[in-house]
Amino acid sequence: MSEHYSEDCGSTRRYIFRRIQTNTIRFRVRAERDAAICLTTDDAETPEDMYEIFIGCWGGGESGIRRLKHDDVCRIETPDILCEDDFRGFWIQIRKGVIKVGREGQKNPFMTYSDPETLLHVSWYGFSTGWGADGHWTFEDERDSCSSSSSVSSSDSEAECIHALEEKPIQYKRPARWVPCSSGYFPKNPVSAGVGHEGEVFVGMAPHEGGHILGKIIPEHGVCYVPYGGEEVPKELYYGLSNPGGVELSWLAGSAGKVPTGALQGGFSEDGEALYIGRVCVDGAVSCGKVHPSHGVCYVPYGGSEHSHRDYEVLVISGIPCRM
Template sequence: MANILDVSTDDNLQYQFFPVSSGSVQFKIRAPNDAHIALTMAPQESEPMYEVFIGGWGNTKSVIRRNRTKPEKVEIDTPNILNAGEFRGFWVRWDGGVISAGREGEAIPFISWCDPQPFPVGFVGVCTGWGATGTWKIEVLPPPSAPSAAALYSPPPGYPGIAPVSGGAGIWVDATSGQVPPGAVVGGQDCSGEPIYVARARHEGALIPGKLASSHGCAYVPWGGKENGKNEYQVLVGGPNSWMPTSGSNIPPGAFPGGESEDGEPLFIGRVSHEGSLTTGKVQQSHGVCYISFGGQELGFPDYEILVA
């Protein structure tokens, strides 16, 4: 069961911290402006530290900040996002270095940033200030549950490729047209800051790991030198999110299998940083590279990160 915390915050920018065990927190906040959320390793303001400011600057903007220093990592206009007279619902996620926040009931975040040097978050803090007090109802979500996600998105009986992955650390869930199932594994972010989810799709007899950016309305898989859009795809749900740097054909123990080539060779899930994005794709050991879909092309990189269970 989720844990509901009722919290009141004064106009003093003093964070109140509580521990978290999953990669997200959901809350309702009633405040005129400046709902601040801190993500830390310890129950106090200490570096490293992420901060998400919702409705700052007189309820006109929202930002993400790291280690209490400017410039902001990302800044979005969000006029009147908060309200002093009613509760507004939001969620904040931290997953694989991607920090994002969105409105209750919306899967797509309104603000997102990918930290190239992520740290494990153990505590969440909340505060208000700059003329605002706040009343919070905070729901600390349990870790994503693969069985519940499977129940929401039950695949047709006997559909090939739908099975618990070895080790039971995640399942692949059918989706279409940009749909993101609950508990989907975030692998990176697009150039625009939108989260990229770990996805795969069938193409030319292969089952190929690739990327899903929801706003594009499809997943993309790299094959044949091209970026191939797929309206029907599968998304990794409730799985691991540990990425290990490697290079060439060095596949570390515990690498997470994501599919297979048309010749039956196992394909693994990799990611690389490229032109402002952190993009997921396929690792083919015999080729010694991680391939990603980007700008209509299939691009290969000898240095990459690989998903391990």
């Protein structure tokens, strides 16, 4: 895991930005005082809709949450919370419009604040130190690319991030991985399905009506669209397919519910039937969805509706998928 450095920026915050990967940001920091994390809608400060989490600030003995660059909505005493000689671990969870800030190894947060309107839209975070202190940081989300040697590609820290998606329904022997996501977030090394009318779309899957249904993630829309019951259903909680090991993937032709050898199972219907990752071109745009073998078609979401196609392409990886 890489170590990142933040200089002493004095009284002027200068954040180094990273994309939010999951609903819980886990990090460790070594600093004398004044460690800060900001939450924004872009990879820059956006004062009109940003939050700042201060740890060991105001001389080192207090922590707090600041809204819109000036409104301190939470401030508590936290003596000796940071150390310039040792790393201290923390987590920040953003879920259902609530910020929770806690210490590594502790389940209960020491700071919370609720603001559903703004917090549902944050997708970047930044880190910074100042007021006479510099910092050294590590971030848990960088572990993604280091676990390709594992025989089962799971990630406990990712699975904890979204309580509604605690158990991954499908896992593979090779390093393709379903990562819990929400609100337009998608994992490192996401698997692209192709280009739609509004840019690149990515392979997604979401729980719906008792099944786990394949669909397409459009990051700008903040949802994964799944085809179901004749409709294009938007889901704010979903899984994104990641390929952290860089395994070669290909799209091979399929038809009438049949899939090539090595096709990835990507979910299951409400009746428990295995579904596979398929894509088709609709009106000149790629859409990704579910190959439903017993129905003999691939269903994809497009233009507000569910479309069915007898001929399609299926995602294949070099390895046999297995239910765990």
